[in-house]
Amino acid sequence: MSGMIDDTDSHIGARIREAREQRGWSQADLAKAAGTNQATVDRLERGQTRRSKYSAAVLKALDLEIGERPRVPLVGYIGAGEEITPIDDHALGDGIDFVEVPPGLDNAIALQIRGDSMSPKFDDGDIVIVDKVYVDVRSLIGRICYVKLTDGRCFLKRLRLGNRPGRFTLQSLNAADIPEVSIEQAFPIAWTKPRL
Secondary structure, eight states, X not given: OOEEEETTOTTHHHXXXXXXXXXXXXXHHHHHHHTSOHHHHHHHHTTSOSOOTTHHHHHHHTTEEEEOOOEEEEEEXXXXXXXXXXXXXXXXXXXXXXXXXXXXXXXXXXXXXXXXXXXXXXXXTOEEXXXXXXXXXXXXXXXXXXXXXXXXXXXXXXXXXOSSTTOEEEEOSSSXXXXXXXXXXXXXXXXXXXXX
C-alpha cells in the first residue's frame, strides 16, 4: 500500500497500522525498516504521538507520505463592531499571511475580525474563512455572513431583510443593528479559527 495521508487526518496511527499489516509486518519489522524501535511504532499507531523524529522514516518505510494542509490567504480585516474597509488588494493568491483550513475550501479567503459586536460567538482577533462562491443574498437571510456594502465597508453580521426593497439590516449579537443598507456582496462563513 502506498499513498498520501492528509495532515488533517486524525487517524494517522490507524493508517500506519493498516499499511504495516497489509505488508505482513510486525511492529518490530517496521521498526527495523525505519531504524527505530518497536515502542516508537506502537506509540505512533496508538496515536500517543503523531510526530516523532522517526515519523518520516516510518512513513517512508511504508511508502506513505503526509500532505500539507490546504492554506488560504489572509487578505485583510472584517468589522464586527469596528468599521473596516478591507485590505483585499493583494495579488491573486497572495495575502498578509496564510491560514491552514480544512480541505474543500478552494475559493476561500481568510479575514481577521476587528471588534466584539458578534461576541461571544466571534471574538476580536478570530479568523473567519469565507468561501467566495456566488450565492443569492436572499438565501443568506438569518445567517451570519461576510457582508460588503456598496460603500465599501465590510462587516461580519447576521443578515436580515430591510423594510425597503433591495435593502437589508445587519444584526449584531450585542450592539445596535445597522438598518437599511445596500449590499454589494455577501458570503457565508465557512469556518472559524479562534485567535491564539
